[in-house]
Amino acid sequence: MMVAKRSVVRRILTVDLPMLAILAFTLGPYLWMFITSITQESRLFTTGPSVIGATLDNYRQLFEKVGFLSNMLDSLIIAGGTVVVGLTVSVTAAYAFSRFSFPGRRALLLQFLVINMFPIVLLILPLFVLMRVLGLLDTHLALIIANSTIAIPFSVWMMTSYMNGIPRSLDEAAMTDGCTRLGALVRVVLPLCVPGIIATGIYIFITAWNEYLYALTLGGRSVRPITVAVQTLIGEYEIRWGLLTAGGIVGAMPATVLFLIVQRRLISGLTQGAVKG
């Protein structure tokens, strides 16, 4: 009895309290941003941010005066488009990588990995020149293309590792029953991949939604995704922290919620690739 009690105390001291401290560090800034966003502008600089007398004024202004809804729509189109492009070109590639051995397989697979290691500046400058020549600057398409440079390599890797987990004997059985290779892919492997496809798609969506530098460089006027919109609040209204933090909360919301929903599968997928590496 005594021993059990002492071990609980010990656990609280060595596990629960340190964990709480780390969580406070992790979530503190986010909570502080939230509290700031529900504090009245006039009280922010006198009594400081607090939950007492909470107001949704900042959020109302964000949508009514700043027009945040159209920024969210821009982000949605871009992120959605990137998901579609990223998934369609990578699913067949992943199938080829996971089911065939052919000369150059390893080199090609590594080539997709290396893309995400190049600094973004290396791509951002020529893409700007390219989009200008094509007359695509400040369009959704330009940003979908730019975000695909990140999304395609990632989803090729993620889908390959997911498909490797689906036994080959299933395709072989389907082919014995008269399916072609492609038939086996469409009827057998794809349906089994749905969870992997969803997780990959959500990850692409989050990355594209959160992306800032491409959005700033290739968009900005008529197409203004949420990340750019939040940042421009600084210039247009001096620094109105209440409004700005409200924008931050709204801008971060979709990605955070999606992330919490799929985090288990996503993390096991991400770490699997890394642990194997």
Added chain:
Amino acid sequence: MTDTAQSPGGFALGRRILPLALLSPAVIVTLAIVFFPMAQTAWMSLHEYILFRPNDFDFIGLENFMAALADEVFWISLWHTVIWIFLTIPAQLLLGLVTALILNQNFPWRPIARALIIIPWALPSVVIALMWVWMYDSNYGIINDTLLRLDIINAAVPWLANPDTALYAIILTLTWQGFPFFAVMILAALQSIPKSYYEAAAIDGASRWNQFRHITLPGISGVLVTAVLLRTIWVANSIDVIYVMTGGGPGYATYTLPLYAFVKARANLDFGYGSALAVMFTLMLMGLVVVYLTRVGKALR
């Protein structure tokens, strides 16, 4: 059985062409939007190319590169990049390791803690940058407020406006953003170490520290190396948080090399020089990338 029923020749051809056909969309698209533009950066770096004079595109050989080597800001930025990596990565690693070790213990609310710890990773970097700017604010920021109340400082410090503190303030933000990644990776590795090892060691009377040194560390060392390589490449590359927080300032106090390349191109529209800086930085990073790829390549075999 359609493809196996054909003649051996047709079967081999089909098997050879099909994977290539399946790969072609991804390969063609990445060639077009990644590798072609990268080649273009290399090409631009050999030219004098300033965007508001689009008709001048004069080949100047390596002049941009020579100019960079003689450019004081280049060396300042390079030095900051080194500080940036050598402080951020160990800080993220240590905090991530401690977090992973705690998360590997049994406590009732472990699943919640594990889910919440990753939140910084899911936030847009702009939002991260802005909320830290707000906390660092010299008049109303919570950090100054707290430190003043605790009597640790006598007067508010303008953390981001002071050249001596700005870089370190951003490094703290980056540590906050990146340590969950380490925690999650290390946790996965910890969970792959068989419990029986610890039980056997405990029976033999090994202390906790010795268990950590001889069982835990060897068990996670592979992941640690991979994670450090991967993060170093990412942290070195990441410029969005710095760009939003200080834009490189005050003065050149928070310039890193990729940021300098970006600012050069964006503010001065000097795409030739900006490209040269980007190419130089990429070449420096190449060493790390090659090490990482060899590790992954071995695992693929």
